[in-house]
Amino acid sequence: MKHPVLENRIRFVVWWLVWLFLAAGQALLYYYAYGSFVNISILDAVISLLIYSALALSIWYPFAFINRDKTGPLNLVMNLIITGAISITFWILITRLIIPLLLPGNEDFDAYWSATFPYRIGTGVFIYSLIVLTYYLFMSLTNLSEKKAREAKLESLVKETELRMLRSQINPHFLFNSLNSVSSLTITDPEKARAMVIKLSDFMRYALSRKDEKPVTLRSELENLRLYLDIEKVRFGERLSIEEHIDPGCMETKIPVMLLQPLYENAIKHGVYESTEKVTITTSVSPSDGFIAMTISNNFDPEAASAKGTGTGLSNVSRRLELLYGNRAILKTEKQNCIFTVRIYIPADYAT
């Protein structure tokens, strides 16, 4: 742990001001204790507290050492008392040795010293207690702010991890079925196989390279979604058809990367997988009063009793919106006349 006084200029100044104040107190006290020798008591106060101050600064190190996590309370108190006793003894000894050197030939000193000796012990204990209290105060404040910083860091880490998990989930079913289609096309239509490999590569590159939560333009997001749907069209042929109604003014709006992907996957899973009829996936985007409204809908086979998913796709999208926009984004779903619709409203001025 850093030294609380030496590492901070303001605290260093305050530290010495406090000692000055203490010195004034000690000089007055000792003067009145003996009743005379005002010059000796002033000199004594300045010199002895200069010594004590230096001592106090170095007490921090044993103090920090005995206050590590594992020390029990009884041990701690013992350690503090021993440290205090040693410091005070040391302080009195040094003072006793130095002051006579500064007052050559002064005969009053011995009388002064013995008269103030009990006060000196009292001063030593009092100041030692002050130092210990100060250090404890400092320590708990540091712990608190460190704890806060740790918590904040942890929280952002958790959020980041969660966002990453919500973002990068390419359905393995999609990947392997697409590869199977490629394998088949190499025989029946090599040209188309090559086109599909390229599309699949472009799609995977987009999905894999977006590791962070950087917003992308609607244009690039839609380009990527078209790749995805093109690949799916090879698998499903006539069973899948695509429609788009995009307001050109929205093309440069920033949106979270791969936000809509799970919604298309759902449309495929619950629409196309479960139906033998043609399924149309319609995408519409339009501006709406500072927001952009994105709508994705697909028809589904009402006979397919199972078309009830685990809700992972939708809940991932809505959780992600919540993490990114708080309550400024809306996700709504509706099921009507065999058409499933997801509507998303997000602020048009998104920037992270």
Added chain:
Amino acid sequence: MEKIKTVIIEDEAPAREILKHYLKDFPEIEITEECADGFCGLKAISFSKPDLVFLDIQMPRLTGFELIEVMTEKPVIIFTTAYDQFAIKAFELNAIDYLLKPFPKERLRSAVKKAIEKIGKGREEITSPQDLIEKLPGTPSPLNRIVVRKGNAISLIPVDQLKYVEAQDDYVMIHHSTGKALKQQTMKYYEDNLPGTDFVRVHRSYIVKVTEINRIEPYGKDNHIAILKSGERLPVSRAGYKHLKDELNF
């Protein structure tokens, strides 16, 4: 040499194409029908009585597993799947043959060879489809529909419409909001795969949907009886009463 009649049931056209292409190398195999969904597949199987079926799992209308549940014929089955870790584990545990898409021709060759051996041993040797299903552990997520067959009519009962399941020897009777249907399956299967929070096994022979229960009355010395909203009275065993108590917290 007698040809091996084969049906391909697979919803994606490219996947059917490659399978057909590979199978051209096997002169003994004769593809009698191709289907793009489970219903069509079931019809094809009862119509052409194949020896061998290539069966996709994920398909519209009826999944590969559901098809097997209601199929009465006993062809050799080779499952095809792209990615279904749960199913793959089940297949491995029960030595059921499967192909992971995309697969090389060699892999298909060994599967077909094994199938031909099985077919050569005669139909009696082939595991019946229901036994196959019996061996499969439950579905990873709770069951959400039940497929039943009455003669040639297949229907799918959403689990939401289920009232209770009753044991009848080797069969179970599925009682639902619009009637009842008999199915060859075990009570244990339903106990394991119906959503546990909605269904309770109240008796050796009964699994009931808790929201269908109107009231529970004492019956005899230490038995109870559950009276459903629709009026049926089902016996509740001592263990069943305890299950109900745990589930409903009374």
